[in-house]
Amino acid sequence: MQLGKGVEWTTHICTILALLREGQGLSVDALAEFFEVPSAYLSKQMQLLRRAGIVQSVRGKGGGYRLARSVDDITLLDIVAAIEGPMPAFRCTEIRQNGPCGLKLKDCNGPCEIASAFADAEKVYRDALATRTLATIMQEAAMNSTPEHMVQIANWVSERLKT
Numbered sequence: 001m002q003l004g005k006g007v008e009w010t011t012h013i014c015t016i017l018a019l020l021r022e023g024q025g026l027s028v029d030a031l032a033e034f035f036e037v038p039s040a041y042l043s044k045q046m047q048l049l050r051r052a053g054i055v056q057s058v059r060g061k062g063g064g065y066r067l068a069r070s071v072d073d074i075t076l077l078d079i080v081a082a083i084e085g086p087m088p089a090f091r092c093t094e095i096r097q098n099g100p101c102g103l104k105l106k107d108c109n110g111p112c113e114i115a116s117a118f119a120d121a122e123k124v125y126r127d128a129l130a131t132r133t134l135a136t137i138m139q140e141a142a143m144n145s146t147p148e149h150m151v152q153i154a155n156w157v158s159e160r161l162k163t
Helices: 005-017 028-035 039-051 076-084 113-131 134-143 147-162
Strands: 055-058 064-067
Touching: 005 028, 005 039, 005 064, 005 076, 005 134, 028 039, 028 064, 039 055, 039 064, 039 076, 076 113
Parallel strands: none
Antiparallel strands: 055 064
16 A cells, blocks of 8 residues: 555644644745745645644635644544545455456455455554554654654744744
């Protein structure tokens, strides 16, 4: 399974947005600058997060995007579903019914064993993502970062809020 880069980008973006105070926002251009990613592509990803209720747009001076919910209430699964969609990664097309030895529909008494195996694996994957919140990711990142780097990020955000 390969997730699109939009999942990585928007997860990182959400950790930056988590640093903002109530009423503040950062523009797509500023966020794109921070990670050196294309603004136009990021803008589309931010729209998906907005539709999913993960971020909201702030109008006016200092406007842009901010988190719509607490970091404790946003899971990695929320972000994946917003960007990649809610559909399962594996979609059974019932090819066991095709070909010279294909099963008749009436003989397919239960779900395809292959589809069941993939569904079980995806459940484990989705359950793991559902337990990881932005808050836990940010705590881990802070523990693995230097104080100087954390200050550098805070200063960058602060400078973009002034412009």
